[in-house]
Amino acid sequence: MLYLDYAATAPVRGQALKVLKEKFTNDFANPSSSHKLGRKINKEIEAIREGFIKSLNGDKYHFIFTSSATESNNMVIKGLDYVKGDQVWVSFGDHPSVLAPVKTLETFGVKIVGIPTDSYGRVDEEKLIFSLNESVKLIILTHVNNLSGNYIDVVSLARKIKKTRPDVFIHVDAVQGFGKYPLDLSGAEVDSISVSAHKIGGPKGISGLYILKNKTINPLLDGGGQEYGLRSSTLAGPLMFSFYEAYKEISHDQKKHFEYVKILYEKVKEMLGDNIPGVLFPFPYGGPFILTMIIPELPSDVLVRHLEMIDIFVASSSACSSKVKGFNPTFQALGIDEKYHKNVIRVSFSEIVKLESIDFFIEKVLEILNDLTFLKKK
Amino acid sequence: MYNVILINVDELWLKGKNRNVYFKTLKTHAKDVLKSYHQGNLDFSNILQRLVIKSETNFSDETIKALESIPGIHSINLAREVEKDLDKVLAEAIEEFKQIKNKNFTFKVFTARSDKTFPQNSMEVNRWLGHHLLENFPDIKVDVHDPEVSLEVKILPDSIFISTKKLMGIGGQPLGASGHLVTMLSGGLDSPVASFLMAKRGCKQTFAFFYSYPFVGEEVLDKILKLTSIISKYQRRCKLYIIPFGEFQKIITKEVREEYRTVMFRKFMIDCSNLLAQNVGAQAILTGDALGQVSSQTIGNIALLDQVSQRPIFRPLIGFNKAEIVQVSKEIGTYETSIIPHDDACSLFAPKHPIIRPNEKYWNDFTRDHPYTENLIKCLEQAMVYDVNLKGEINPIEAKD
Structure with a gap:
């Protein structure tokens, strides 16, 4: 897991x-x-x-x-x-x-x-x-x-x-x-x-x-x-x-943990940013414990479920409020355009996550996205 | 309050030699329902083409409600059984009238004397009871043509039944009298209504839901279970197959032209439903299609789908407007569940311009070259199967390893 x-x-x-x-x-x-x-x-x-x-x-x-x-x-x-x-x-x-x-x-x-x-x-x-x-x-x-x-x-x-x-x-x-x-x-x-x-x-x-x-x-x-x-x-x-x-x-070891988590955060942000066309990071000043991203055209729930199938767990919005339909007032308040509200993915880290797990995560996300390119409307 | 129920069978007059089988089918269904709802002994008999059920204990509202949903029942009379003594009949009739909230109603007494040895004939009983009831209730009036309350009195060899309560059933034919269908459920408004309509025509059903996980979430399953529970009250125990379809849809999507995606999904769902029908011994497929409602329900697409199906596809809603479908769904109680929003795989995969007039050659070539039979068999093998009992309670059936 x-x-x-x-x-x-x-x-x-x-x-x-x-x-x-x-x-x-x-x-x-x-x-x-x-x-x-x-x-x-x-x-x-x-x-x-x-x-x-x-x-x-x-x-x-x-x-x-x-x-x-x-x-x-x-x-x-x-x-x-x-x-x-x-x-x-x-x-x-x-x-x-x-x-x-x-x-x-x-x-x-x-x-x-x-x-x-x-x-x-x-x-x-x-x-x-x-x-x-x-x-x-x-x-x-x-x-x-x-x-x-x-x-x-x-x-x-x-x-x-x-x-x-x-x-x-x-x-x-x-x-x-x-x-x-x-x-x-x-x-x-x-x-x-x-x-x-x-x-x-x-x-x-x-x-x-x-x-x-x-x-x-x-x-x-x-x-x-x-x-x-x-x-x-x-x-x-x-x-x-x-x-x-x-x-x-x-x-x-607060400082040490912080620096380590920052490495995880930056790695994910850089690798996914470079390899997912159109991906957005709406909070450039956030982090390093929380990384939120938007993959336009891919409903975040679909990615979350593809990941859960291989025992990888991330969030599609705050656990308290995630549900079916579109508009999310919290996202709105944070400046996310409504057209992206169903495309928000949150990855959050801890110092107990291993660096190689992050590599595995990146690899799997890219693999799944590659497999789902057909969902993009021509 | 009522310890006698008289069931009037619908469409019995249409039947000839098979009348007995028909009657028996309904009787077993009613027996089955009563046994799972009613506490206490039950006595069944047939009187004048009616099914009469007597019990030492009164029937609960829940029991009577369950009976009302049995296909083939025209109406149900709730009755009191009285000794063969007109004074006692009158006393019970007064009790019955006292319970009517409206005080100045019109009424009529209708007596059927099947025991010809009873000293008064039907007309005499009508007159005598009518007279005394008028004396007891000064505000009521007789109306023999269109009464608000009809007091039915049945004089039988051993006792007399009186009844003012007539509840209408859903009518149609007894369940199973018209065979067995595989019903494709979608979670929307249409398919539960289609299921109800064909239950009324006596069709036993096995339900199939094509589950597009991971493209849709688990919340859709809750919806399907709820809907199945509601429509299963028109069945007599049934099964629900949740057929995993997401991974297979991915395969089709990669092979087929984008504009054919939706109709091709339909095609393979119908293929899979036919395989299921073969396994469970069903003779036809049931869908909630209404003509032209969406692109896969155009004549062109319906024609293609009919060609690939080994069994007839029943589309009882074909000529229904959406408003009419909504109306029935409200009546059968599926509306509130059907409109709960859920992720819809169809809209996720939906092509920008779905094909409306499919190219026959492309269709034929594709379906010939891509039978996907093994994939479909695998989908069916991996299905989660649920057993739905008479009360609509759903339990998973343990998978055979």
Whole structure:
């Protein structure tokens, strides 16, 4: 099997899986229990919480465990206090776990404003700063976009925003960049950051939220008062430990991984770019973990299925929204012409992909395309 | 509420010597359906060319609905069985009338006295019951020509049946009375309607779907399974063959002139359906073609396809307008499923200018030089076969290794 859909999810890393099994078997007690076993686990959880914070120099933040990045995003977006006329700024090319909760705010009289972007789907920072006004309550930034691979230096942008509007709340969805790109929270420029375990080789069902200690949000879940009262639920100890294990592994050699993945990315882009007539790469500033391409005249689902037949897995659009018919509003927002919406293929990488697998992938894609030339209308 | 069902057989009057076989075919089908839906003992008898089914327990709506879909049933009377005592008949008739929502309806009593020893004759019973019903329901009126409610009373040797509820069946001929077809399903609106129409004419069917994976996705299979489940209620257990066709289409595409692609795909689907028909003992092929609807349904293309088929091709929709097809599909409940969008291999492969008046020489030369029989046999061997039971539940049949 050759899996190239790491932006959707990743397999659980060896050590993370080992920890998962070990903790589920032995350290299964409820961390809130007052007995020795519970106390021990609680202490260990506090230690990894500290580990997540220290790794990003985030002393001014709490790190809260959640069940998914969707939950983390919802928590912040729905947890702030709004008054009628408040504005929430968001990019319409962002993930549904950001856009959908934002949409629910409309019923409270909140206005949703699109963040200005250029034709490559990148945030136009200058324009953004220029258009800031008194009504902006929340700005949501996506660290790395899941389709374009566009990266935002969120800390630097947040600094600029706060210079003009210090009281605006800045939330970052860092799901695709966490552990893969450097992030330094020492300046406390952003107010909260969503991160997820399963995109970096941790288990599904565990995620996190960094939130400035001096900021308050209304919790979605009330109960036993865990996670500083912001998210009640029995702590999912084994998942948390496994998450941390995966995070340590991916962030340890971050720079090395980044450089390696860049080689994979560039190789695919160059080889397919040179050998597929008419192929387009709509996001020249994206990458290296995500490579999106358009093969005009070839429905991406057809290529995806030809690849799956030989056990190669790539995405034809975001896993959450891929379905049958044409128009895709996210693609539109990212600047992809509607005539290409059925032709978008996303290949996403990880440092665990071997270089020779990439050669094999390129070879197979070209072979399939060569076999399908008859689909091109004369 | 009702523990007696009277089934009136359609088109029985057309039949001569084979009337018994015809009646029996329908009876076995009804028995089969009742056994899979109804809990409790069943007693079957034939009275006055009708099939009478009695049970100790009442029949559920679901059971009655299933009976309504049986080809060959003209109508179904839901009846109460009463002792041979007119006072009791009246009491039950009052109960029956009380359930009618509209209070000022017109009615008529229609008595058939097959037990001639019963003291009152039919007319007397009509009059007596009519009189007492009018007394009990001051707002109702008699209308012997076009009544809104018709109270049927059947005086039999052992009991009396009364009924006001008549449900219309789909009519036509009992299933199997007109042979066995291979029905080519496509996932669109037409083929399920064609299947229904021929079920009504008594045709047992085996369903075939040509699956163009990897050119189309698996979501089309869900559609086909749903459609088969709906139209199988007009069958009496059937089979569905999902025939892999994508790889073979690729082969044809590379050999045939672009403008002939679509009609050539049709040709090989018909060849494959004939092979399937041979395997399952079917005598004809059924398609949802309507004349001129798409390029492969022009007279020229239909003529060519008819020439290559070893079996007759039935096209019951040939003279239907799209709106008429839509109408029937809504009636039989396939419309909502048929219009779910899915990837369509035909449009993917569709040539810019499909051939409308095919060149006979090219066609003949190509089909002679490219029989592809082995490929077609392979497609059939690799088919996923599903068994559809009387309730429309679909289960895959394990492949014979």
